[in-house]
Ligand SMILES: NC(=O)C1=CN([C@@H]2O[C@H](COP(=O)(O)OP(=O)(O)OC[C@H]3O[C@@H](n4cnc5c(N)ncnc54)[C@H](OP(=O)(O)O)[C@@H]3O)[C@@H](O)[C@H]2O)C=CC1
């Protein structure tokens with residue numbers, strides 16, 4: 001499927017060279033989907049960051065204002081990967097350089113296809129995505145939505161790219177903010193949970209390196225159990241929980257502290273925040 005897409009011969013430009021751009025670029029390179037020399041990464045002012053990316057991956061890098069234009073014009077695929085607050089200005093700046101055969105792939109939380117069309121024009125094929133940073137190691141989870149202008153071939157390319165760095169789900173654009181709340185922000189919830197587990201392990205007297213090994217393997221093993229056994233988290237939890245045993249005591253204590261409600265509330269808030277961010281960009285465009 002990958003050779004059919006012709007992706008290996010394409011040029012990919014990351015406009016915005018931060019954490020998410022690096023996670024995707026690193027994943028694509030690591031999975032050998034595309035050679036580093038076919039990837040360019042641009043940012044606004046942080047020259048050290050570009051130098052670091054060039055040294056680390058061998059990607060082409062250049063500072064805003066020099067020969068950025070060439071990379072942007074030559075790219076078959078342009079990833080928009082700046083923070084939402086910078087998006088309207090950054091996208092407006094490149095709109096005059098774009099031609100309608102270039103595929104725009106946005107990873108920007110909250111930013112709608114309609115807003116991007118306002119900034120770029122109606123004919124540009126646009127993909128709105130919500131990936132996550134686990135793409136770095138090929139274990140990402142990405143929500144994908146297409147504008148009408150995206151061709152079947154461009155869809156193949158998009159899905160091949162995101163499949164090479166994890167799994168993806170094509171969703172109606174109205175669900176993209178839900179994807180933010182679930183898997184876009186998701187890795188941070190798990191890290192937050194692990195931080196708490198590590199703290200408690202220390203309080204219980206375990207040395208940091210031993211605590212880390214035990215916590216990481218526990219999280220990894222639990223996720224893998226859900227994936228490989230096909231059993232639900234609830235069923236698997238029951239199997240750990242002996243009547244009147246240690247796990248029951250822990251779960252009762254966590255429930256009393258409102259852990260489940262706190263997680264649900266936090267996820268809904270992430271999704272709501274994505275909508276707020278999108279609305280703020282929309283307002284700034286229409287001002
Ligand atoms: N981090 C995550 O887990 C995820 C992030 N996202 C989305 O990815 C996007 C980027 O987030 P993240 O990677 O964390 O952000 P970072 O702050 O790490 O990176 C942002 C990058 O954008 C660059 N930039 C800002 N303005 C411009 C401009 N005008 N022209 C060119 N480059 C510019 C910055 O350059 P400089 O440093 O020089 O200013 C920087 O390289 C966000 O919109 C976010 O919603 C989506 C899913 C997950």
Ligand SMILES: O=C(O)[C@@H]1CCC=N1
Pocket residue numbers: 109180184185
């Ligand atoms: O925190 C954020 O806004 C971005 C979007 C999803 C994950 N990180």
